[in-house]
Every structure is written in structure tokens, then in C-alpha cells.
Amino acid sequence: MSSLFLPAELKWIVARHLSGDAATLSALSLVSKPWLDASQAVLFSQLDYTLDSPGALGNLICFFAEHPRLAACTKWLVLQGGTESLVEFELQEIFSLLDLMRGVRAFTLHHCDLNGPSEPLVFRHPCNLFVSAVHADIRTLASLCSCLEGHTLAIDDLYPYDPVYASPALFGTMRALDFSNVREMAGTASHLPPLWREVLLRSCSDNLVSVGLSMDLSEPLQSATCWNFLQRKGRCVEHLRLNISETYFPLFDDAAERIIDDEVGSDGFGGIPQDWEHHMLSEGCPLLKSVTLVILADMEDASFNTEDTILQWRYALRLLSSCPSTITHIFIELYAAGERTGTGSLNTAEEVDWAKWGEVLQRFQNLESFRFVASGRHWVPGLGDICEIEPITTTFISSWETYVCEELPSCRLQDVLESTRSSSHPLAMTAV
Structure with missing residues (x-):
């Protein structure tokens, strides 16, 4: 035919x-x-524009004003400044473009200077917001968020212009908040200053459904801030993404080695440092349905210290053991250390006590999916798309799943893992 x-x-x-x-x-x-x-x-469903001159955004608006049918096709929109210099985006121009694209579900701003009024605006658009390398003051960002009725804000890195002050209503419309991809690299400025982190957590509502947090367990203040937030505002949270992959434990003395060598620990999950704070997720987040834990995994034998990495896995198991029985989806997101070449090393997988993991996973009678996924933002049904869906399966991930499937002691858990390996849209925490 x-x-x-x-x-x-x-x-x-x-x-x-x-x-x-x-x-x-x-x-x-x-x-x-x-x-x-x-x-x-x-x-035209997925558009990624680099706007490196002052009039570029205006030209884009004119084009789509003349071609409304094409504007109506767009579902994912990315606007980013040029690589040479920071381009200023005016809120009013952004709204003029979005007003032509009423079908946009996910809107990304990258490498730009966000400028505009800080007072409430009347414009409304049903999309979610993802910001990366954006320079802004907090009230301008809050004004933008208040106009986007996807009620979702995801932040990778943000550079503030002003001292910030918490206001109970500043981000009160958000139902999904994620800054779990923020990483505070040694020797550099934080991608999200601690004060902004606290303001975002204080000024969001008690009705958050989806939350993503970065938690460096070796930084007690940051860890305490996250736990306090979950205790105060986690009652409605159904989807939780915790990134503990940046946690570092120095291996300087015999005491540290004894912690690593302790495969039992005080609660049967193996030794961890005493100052790594942990609480019962079932108490803070009693409605939890999906949990995604971002943990280090070695890609190559010599790239990262597996002994150090294993402590993160022990802590992750403690977190899972504290989850409520409402859990239906568990995702382990592997933040790979080392070069991404070949199939990668299974050093970390071979050090994990999968018998203990099996005991904990067996407690969740409603468990539908237990998956290993590659790092990146993933689709969350019912909460919109934060950005373009990324592949969740790599050779490295597949080798992990094959290994773990053979190691899990329960046939039921093996079936759960095997049956969900071909899933194309897992119920994972986004960044949202």
C-alpha cells in the first residue's frame, strides 16, 4: 500500500x-x-531554542504569532541563553510566548538572567517549570511560578541576586518541588545557596504531593533541614526522591574501617557513621507511594572507593525499611562514579547484602515495581512532564538488574523486578 x-x-x-x-x-x-x-x-512538539541576542526572543514570538498552528503543537519548550554571555529574559516576553503555546506542559529556562516584576501577575498557563543556571531574585521566580499552574518547580542550579526572606505564601501554589539534582561540588559555590534551600522549603505549602531533595549525610545541618521539612510538611507527599549520592565518608583511621567492616550494625543493616541522621519515613510521609533513592555505584574498579560507597547503600536500606506499607514503586537511581565506558563494574552490586534487601522489600505487599534506573529526570504520571523523557535503560543498568535479579532470595521479588524491566514509563520521582 x-x-x-x-x-x-x-x-x-x-x-x-x-x-x-x-x-x-x-x-x-x-x-x-x-x-x-x-x-x-x-x-514542533519538543523545541529547544538558544537565544543569544537581545532581540531573539521577540523574533521567536513574532514567528509563532504568524504560525499559531505550529505553536499549538508544542508540548516541551526549552529557552536558553547563549554560551558566550548571559542573555536577559523579560517575564513579560516569556508570557507573550507561552500565551501562544497553550499546549506546553513543561517549560525549561537555562543559562539566562530572569528579569521582571516581583508583584503578583494575572497571567496563567498550565505548565510546569524547570530552571537551570538561572540568575534571578526570589520574588521574580515566585511571580513566574505563581503564573504557571502546573504547580511544579524543579531546580538544578540557581544564582540569586538578592538576600532572601521567607514568606509563607511565596511558593504556596506548588504541589511538586524538586531540587534533588543540586550538587554542592567541593571547591565551588553551591548551585543552590543554603539560604535559598531553606526559603523554598519554608514557603511551600503543606499540600505537596511530590518532593525531591538532595541530602548530603556528611553535612549535619543540610540533613537536619531535610528531615525537619519532611516531618513538618510530608503528610501529603506521595512521591519522594532523595539524592544521597554526594555523601562522602573519609577513610582516615581504624574507627572508620571498623564501621565499614561492621556488616550487622546496631539494627542489622550494617554499620554507618553515628552522625548520619535518619528518621521513620512512615511517620513523616504516611501516604508515600513511590520512593526514588539516588545512590553512588562504581563504573570502574579504580574510579571510586567501593568501601565508601557501600555506606550509602546501607543507609538507603534503612530508609526503605522505614517506609509506610503504602509503597507501590521503588526506584534505585544509580549515580555512576567513573568513566561511562563499556558495561561498567559490578563492584558495588557485589558488596551489597541482597538478602537483607530482600527481607525489607518483602514487607511491601503492594509493591508493583522495583527498578534500577539511570540518572536523570523521569516521568511522573499525574504530575506532568518536567522535561523530555530520558532513556532509563543502559548497558550498565541492565547488567545491574540481571545481577540483582539472580541475587534476590524471593521469587516474588524476582518476578517484580523482571516484569518491570521493559517498562517504558516508570512511576519515578522527577525531578519533579
Whole structure:
């Protein structure tokens, strides 16, 4: 059958299958009017623009004002400044563009200077917000968030201009808040200053459904801030993402070695440093359905100290053991240390006590999915898309899942892991 006579539904299926292949989609759009419609809808569904001159955003607005059908196709929109200098984006121009794109579900701002009024605005748009390397004052960011009714804010790095003051209503409309990808690298400034972290946590509502936090266990103040937040505002949280992968434990003396060598510990999960604070998630987050834990895993034998890494895994097991029985989805996100070449090392996997993990996982009678996923933001049903869906399966991840499936003592857990390995859209915490 000639492609010209394919039913319209099949043309759209073919076009969606070619998503990401701009050259083929462009060629396909020249075949006929039906192919043009299907191809353009896919081509314009995910847009990533680098705007490196003052008038570039205005030109983009003019283009989509003249082509409203193309603007209506966009679901994911990324606006980023140029690499040479910081470009200023005015809130009013951003709103003018979004007003033309009412179908946008996820909006990303990257490497730009955000400028605009700090008072409440009347504009409303049903999308979520992801900011990365954005320079802004907190009230401008709050004004933007108040206009985006996806009620989701994800932050990778933010550079503030002003001293910040907590206000109970500043981010009160948020139902999903995620800064779990923020990393405070040694020798550099924090990607999210501690004061901003505290303000965001204090000024969001008690009705958060989805939360992502970075928790460096070797920094007691940061850890205490996160735990206090979960105790105070975790009552409605259903999806939790905790990133403990940046935690570092110095191996300087015999006492440290004794902690690592202690495979039992005070509660049967193995030794961990005494100052690593932990609480019962079942008390702070009694409605929890999915939990994603971001943990280090060695990619190569010599790239990172596996003995140091194993302490994170022991702590993670304690966290899981404290979860409520409402848990249905558990995701272990592997933050890989070392070069991403070949299949990667299973050093870390071989050090984990999977019998103990099996005992804890068996407690969750409603468990539908236990997965290992690659690092990145993942889709959360019901809470919108934070950014373009990333592949969750790599050779490294597959080798982990194969190994763990053989090590788990329970046939039921093996079945849960095996049956969800082919899932294309896991219920994982985004960044949201």
C-alpha cells in the first residue's frame, strides 16, 4: 500500500515513531498535506531554542504569532541563553510566548538572567517549570511560578541576586518541588545557596504531593533541614526522591574501617557513621507511594572507593525499611562514579547484602515495581512532564538488574523486578 493511502492514524503513529529524527520528518512533510500535518506536529512538539541576542526572543514570538498552528503543537519548550554571555529574559516576553503555546506542559529556562516584576501577575498557563543556571531574585521566580499552574518547580542550579526572606505564601501554589539534582561540588559555590534551600522549603505549602531533595549525610545541618521539612510538611507527599549520592565518608583511621567492616550494625543493616541522621519515613510521609533513592555505584574498579560507597547503600536500606506499607514503586537511581565506558563494574552490586534487601522489600505487599534506573529526570504520571523523557535503560543498568535479579532470595521479588524491566514509563520521582 502506498504511504499516500495510509489511514491518518497510521501516519501519526509513523511520525511519532520518528520523533528526534528531524531530517526524516522534514522530508516526510513534503510528501503530502496529511504527512505535513503529522510531521510538523512531531517536529514542533519538543523545541529547544538558544537565544543569544537581545532581540531573539521577540523574533521567536513574532514567528509563532504568524504560525499559531505550529505553536499549538508544542508540548516541551526549552529557552536558553547563549554560551558566550548571559542573555536577559523579560517575564513579560516569556508570557507573550507561552500565551501562544497553550499546549506546553513543561517549560525549561537555562543559562539566562530572569528579569521582571516581583508583584503578583494575572497571567496563567498550565505548565510546569524547570530552571537551570538561572540568575534571578526570589520574588521574580515566585511571580513566574505563581503564573504557571502546573504547580511544579524543579531546580538544578540557581544564582540569586538578592538576600532572601521567607514568606509563607511565596511558593504556596506548588504541589511538586524538586531540587534533588543540586550538587554542592567541593571547591565551588553551591548551585543552590543554603539560604535559598531553606526559603523554598519554608514557603511551600503543606499540600505537596511530590518532593525531591538532595541530602548530603556528611553535612549535619543540610540533613537536619531535610528531615525537619519532611516531618513538618510530608503528610501529603506521595512521591519522594532523595539524592544521597554526594555523601562522602573519609577513610582516615581504624574507627572508620571498623564501621565499614561492621556488616550487622546496631539494627542489622550494617554499620554507618553515628552522625548520619535518619528518621521513620512512615511517620513523616504516611501516604508515600513511590520512593526514588539516588545512590553512588562504581563504573570502574579504580574510579571510586567501593568501601565508601557501600555506606550509602546501607543507609538507603534503612530508609526503605522505614517506609509506610503504602509503597507501590521503588526506584534505585544509580549515580555512576567513573568513566561511562563499556558495561561498567559490578563492584558495588557485589558488596551489597541482597538478602537483607530482600527481607525489607518483602514487607511491601503492594509493591508493583522495583527498578534500577539511570540518572536523570523521569516521568511522573499525574504530575506532568518536567522535561523530555530520558532513556532509563543502559548497558550498565541492565547488567545491574540481571545481577540483582539472580541475587534476590524471593521469587516474588524476582518476578517484580523482571516484569518491570521493559517498562517504558516508570512511576519515578522527577525531578519533579
